[in-house]
Amino acid sequence: MKRATSKDVAKLAGVSQTTVSFVINNTPGVSLSEETRRKVLDAAKQLQYIPNSFAKGLKTSQSKLLGVFLPTMNNPYYPMLMQYIEKYTAKLGYNVILCCTYRNSEREKAYLDLCEEKRVDGIIYLFTPNWIKRVIQLSHTIPVVLLSEKSDEVPLNTISLNGFQCGQLVARHLLELGHRKIAYLLSSVTSVSLTRAKRLEGVRNAIRDANLPPETLRVLTAPQGDSGQSEAEAGYSMMDQLLKEGEITAVIGVNDLVAFGALSRVLNSADKKVPQDISICGFDNIYLASMAHPRITTVSYCTEALCKLAVDMVLKVSEDTDVLKLASEPQLIIRESTGPAPRGDIQALAEE
Amino acid sequence: MKRATSKDVAKLAGVSQTTVSFVINNTPGVSLSEETRRKVLDAAKQLQYIPNSFAKGLKTSQSKLLGVFLPTMNNPYYPMLMQYIEKYTAKLGYNVILCCTYRNSEREKAYLDLCEEKRVDGIIYLFTPNWIKRVIQLSHTIPVVLLSEKSDEVPLNTISLNGFQCGQLVARHLLELGHRKIAYLLSSVTSVSLTRAKRLEGVRNAIRDANLPPETLRVLTAPQGDSGQSEAEAGYSMMDQLLKEGEITAVIGVNDLVAFGALSRVLNSADKKVPQDISICGFDNIYLASMAHPRITTVSYCTEALCKLAVDMVLKVSEDTDVLKLASEPQLIIRESTGPAPRGDIQALAEE
């Protein structure tokens, strides 16, 4: 069963194909009689006419398609962003193509090729590209926006999540609560993550600013992979080790998933309580953080607004030759998983 | 900066455009000298030639695009399926368009329109469509596969998750453990869900089969919405009520998210333990179920295999004219959140 074309509609309505196009697209600057307009619309409905986006794209070179790159769906953070982006683009008449790279360069490259072939109208990266060179080159042809961390060497439009400041926020929060023995739980991923680096930097900076020795922070690394489950498991096992040693009073997970895993481990222990004995916090404000009991203190970035901004930026065909770099204003969300350092440590603090 | 076309490549390589097409597509049935092949490839690389998928699609009426419909990203179950689908389609050279309906008929309709315009090569539904009529009509033009529950009235290719059998599985498991006071936690969503209905049906059936009275099962409903957080909250608040009443020994969440919320509530209580006092289980086997402590007993459907199957079906790897209906063989995954009914109830059982 073949679909009706604009030619068919024209024939049925008794007008030219041009007129059909004018009516369908409501082309600005042309005047049409109400009668022809109605005739065309009637014919189109009768034939169930649906414009062929191939032909349309061929002329206009617009695909109304957006490519969204993310490393994985296993951390709910990414589906959350994806959903915000999708919700907004749908309103604007665009579709999003899901490009899940699994932090694999080959896949990433393959997706970039596909996006180029499909002539997507823009690309949004939710992490730092592996193929920076390729992406930069591509950005001359297709608008690209990064929604992650900005890097001075990368001339790409960027909305920074401001990992450094995020790190500072949680660290200061813990320091103000009197914590002086803090662990930073890092689950390693298969590729470099600028975000993770920046967060840790921010934490270290806050400690230095408070005139505290670097030993205040203990950085642990678990070798686990990228799946949400294994990130939580990484947090669990690292916390396991920390409990055995029994020194730490506060824990920062590199993201909420790791923090959640750590929290689970403490909940599972007989003697230790959160936050009375150990405080726990993370980053990203995924819903899991507020579903846990106690709810996890974390950092939020007005994610929905940022996603909308990213879409606006990427669709802005304005010939802004300048590279735009923005930074989010992260917000600390204090919940029940963090509290004052245990008494023993408070005293230690007083002795200083 | 305009992109090179096949004509440009032809000119540079000193051959006809036809030849370029033959080389690029490796068109079967035509023989080409190694030399021309190389010349074309060199020219293509030099000009960074990328075929225009608009023109290509116009001729072939293939978009290499798949539309995937899901209600929300808030339940990790859907991103999980999405990821499996995306992973597999990418391998086949297809892209997926994310169509998130939020269980809103208007949105669903808008997305169907968009998919038709974009001439997607197939549509996969991860839930039961609201606009069944429209989808059925569409399926005459575009292959459609449902990956949810099969319904006898709906002539669409379907891979059934077999909710009925899933319900039976968990119910039998609990009954075998001696539970005779079971609660079924239902968080209501904004549209009818066949899956939810079938699961409950299966549970009831198992109870009947065991010659137990219908009162064995108590069905609770919470009015919460669709977000993952609120589904968990729904589970939390329903369990809150159950704890007050103190009758129930086992709980079935309508999905793992609800079960997780219920588990959180028990963990938060001083006196009750899981599974010693209360058993909890759910459906879907999302990673959250195995991240909780205790890990949650649930039902799995070999999700990845089913997703691949759905893709194969929709791409008509097998040429079938008949409507195909398959059912998954669900698998009960017994973990630490379920155990024998408390002693008091075992005795009650013995008295029967």
Add this chain to the structure above:
DNA sequence: AAAGATCGTTAATACGATTTAATTAACAAT
């Protein structure tokens, strides 16, 4: 040596829309 058969290549056309420039009709102004 004539007639096929095979190989490598190409000219021409079609796909279904948008868009430019041209055309007609109607009407006002001189």
Add this chain to the structure above:
DNA sequence: ATTGTTAATTAAATCGTATTAACGATCTTT
């Protein structure tokens, strides 16, 4: 009556590819 102006419509030229049928050249076959 002629010209100019505006409104409503259309013919024709693209856009970049896949595909069909045809072509000359070379090689077989008899």
